[in-house]
Structures are given as structure tokens and as C-alpha cells.
Amino acid sequence: MEGLPVDCLSEILSLTSPREVCRLSTVSSSFRSAAESDAVWRKFLPYAADDLVRRLADALAFPSSNKEVFVRLCRRPLIFDTGRKSFGLERSTGSIVYMLSARELSITWGDDPMYWSWKSVPESRFAEAVELRFISWLEIEARVSTESLSPHTLYRAYLVLSITKRAHGLDSVPAITWVEVAGTRVSRGKALIQNGCGSEGRGGGDEGGGWSVPVGRDGDGWKEIELGEFVTGAGGGDGVEVRAGLKEVEGCQVKGGIVVEGIELRPKIL
Template sequence: MDARRDFDHDFEDATIGEDIEDLDGTGGGDDVAMINVDCGNNDDNFGDNDVLLMSALASGRDIIVINYCYPCLCCHYCLLQKYFVDKKSNKNCFVLFARELNICWNDNPQYWRWTTLKETSGEEIEVAELLQVCWLDVRGQFNGAVDLSPGIAYEIVFVVRMIKCQDFSLKLTIILPNSKKLTRNESLNEKPLGSWFDIQLGEFKMSPENVGTMEFSLEDHTELWKSGLIVKYAIIRPKEPE
């Protein structure tokens, strides 16, 4: 599976583009509604954003993008989450950037390094670079009832990069709201160096039994010291037809 498929090209522009004017490939922004939520401002009235969302829906905009941001030292604002409607499939998608993931030891500079990544649009985002750990553990969660389209088959994917050769195996897990656990293993041996690629955790259908909080994780708890992995984001997106 290729992280740079057309769908994700659209997402890249939506995530970091300037006013996402290239999201639909037309160079215009009339069909796009963007709502920015400043998570670092305690005075923000989230009700105002609800009003903006309802107004955007009523206006018939094709795409609605909601950015959840927080101020940081490395750049003006860093994205935490993104909800958007993919124009190609017309289905809801959800993204958790590295800062919103629960990465064990991420606050210890001996083990992880936070760096800014400048995308082609010029926008900067934060990514987590693994320096050295034995206990590799990256987790996230989201509420599918709020963010995903009913009846649609979804996949959860980590987008990562390897910057040095490492042969270790990842345990990938999804825990659905009904407590059903989906688990698979994937080796990082022979993964491309220096390029972003997908690690698919698994698939699920957004059905009534899956309404609620879902959890997912990427882990390797063996005694082997691991390094050279960069975590960019996790995306929950519609599964492409086979």
C-alpha cells in the first residue's frame, strides 16, 4: 500500500496547504470550508466552531476541514488532529498527528527527538524521531461515532519513515468499542529508507456495534534496541476497493 496514492496527495495539501486551495486540484477555494480550533487558547468558544460547521454544511461546500492546533516553540502552530471529507470518496476521514499520539518516553530527549518537517506548501508540522528505545510503544484513540461515515469500511494506517536499516517486527493492534481486538505483525526489514510509507494496522466497518472509542497501537517490547523510525501521523481513511 502506498502512502503517496492520489488520496493522500489530496490529504497532504489539505493538511499543510495554504488555505488548502489545491485540495481539489482546481486552484480555487470556493468549495472548501476551513475551521481552525486553537487548542492553546482557553478562551476559545468551541460553540462558535459548531456554528461555523453548521453554516459550512448549510452552504453546500464540498469539503469541510477542521484543524485542531496548539501553539508551540518550534513554529507558530502545530496540528494535533484533522477531520476532513475526502472529495474523491465523499467520506469522512480523521488524522492524528504525532503530537496527539501517546508515544512512550516521547518527552525524554535521550529516546525521542521532536523535529519540524517542512512540507512542499511551506507549512511545518512536528514529527517524532526514535533515537533509541527497547520499549517501543505508540498509541492513539478516536471516537468513530463522531468522525466517520456510517456503513463504510475503514482502515487505520500509520505513516512513517525509516532512516536507518533496522530489522524488528511490530505488533499492530486495533481494539474496537465492542472489545474485539484485531492484531497483526509486520517486519520493518526491507522497508524503503528515506521515504514515507504506510503501516496498515487493520480494517473495520463503521457499523452500530463499532460506535464509541477505538484504540490502536504500534509496539515492539522486545529487548532489542530500536532506532531510526520517524512517526508522522496516523490516518483513519476509507479502504480502497480491491
């Protein structure tokens, strides 16, 4: 293959993955040149590259190539839709990472200041997050169309939150977590919002014998609770609704002291 024109090598590389392109770029100078081709990285961008460049130009230094657009979206998600959603890419596969802010979620009594307090949080990528003051009925849900996600991809949904020093009532009763696709429940589990009571850590819900618990995220200061997983269909334009959420209503247990940033849908790396 070393004797093939760079254009041919670029076409071959574009059929692989970003991780494979980076690995193959170390093979020889010809592969390295092909790996820098704009045509290769255009194939790894989920939408038209020109549109992504226009979106990035407002917030960042103007990207000079499709590869730079790709790298920027891996490092720093693009905030859009009046600052209520974020869009990024997973580095090794190029799959879409999509997040809804707390303002885009369905939160029971979320607009009642007696129970929830909306505020700016310096650590958040969004303009607002919401803090639970106290409540007995906790229910948080996201709804996303598969048009916003990568096709033929295994995704996991995560509730992104922090736990304050005032937290209470979060470690006595497990919450129910779930994911539904087109009205069919495809994943169900349990989670302790505040780790305690001898929980064994992340697991497969009812089937796996373990409960999900908050774990730290890389680099952003927040924690996340796994809600479940699902697989997207073909084409990314099928328009199927995905619902993911968490609910804890048993025993009228009063609880409070969490700050919700949003729900993230992230490809599972196998």
C-alpha cells in the same frame, strides 16, 4: 428521467455518491445542472455546511459553494484542534479521513529527549513530528471516538512515518499491529518497520501469512504501515472508542531512525 425538473434530479443524485454524481453529470445538460446543485453537495458533507465554510474561510479563499467545500476537503485536509488533528474527505464516497498527529498519540517514553526528539518537519501537515533516537521498547497507540468518523464505513488505520538514513534495528524483529473497538480486538497482524529479511510485503498479518511493510503515500512524501481495519456502527454518534497501534518489545532489540507524523484512519475503498 430527462423530463424531470432539476430539483427532482438533484434530490435523486443526492441519494447516490460523489463518484456517481460526477459520472451522471456527463449524461446530459439536465443532469449536469442538477449535479452542480448546492443541495446535492450539502448531503455529501458530514457536518453542517455552514460550519465547514467558516472553518475553511480562515485558511483558504472563501468557498463559494458546498461543492467547493467538498473539493477543498478532498484536496487539502483541514487542520484543527490547535493543529494536532486533520479532517478531510475521501473523494469517491465522501467518507471522513481523520488523522491524529504524533502529539495526539500515546508513545512510550515519548516525552523523554533521551529516546525521542520533537521537531518541525517541512513535509508534515502538522507543526511537529517526533524522531526516534534509540529505544528497545517501541509502542505507539492512537485513540479515536467513532463520533469523529463516518458511520457504516470500513476503515483502515495507518501509522504514517519516514525512515531516516540513521535507521537501525527495525528489520530484524516484526512488530505487532492491532485495532480494538470498544475494548474488543478486531484486527491483529505483524509488520516490519523497515522492509527487509525477505518480507513478502503487505498482507493479512497472522491470518494472511504476510507482514505489513512501509509503502509510499500519494503525494506527501511519507510512508505508511497498515495497522488493521474495523467497521464503524450507525449514526456516527455512538461514541465507541477505537484504539490502533504498533508494538515491538521482543528481545530488547535497540532501534531508531524513524520519524512519526501520526496515525491516519482512512475509509477502505472496495
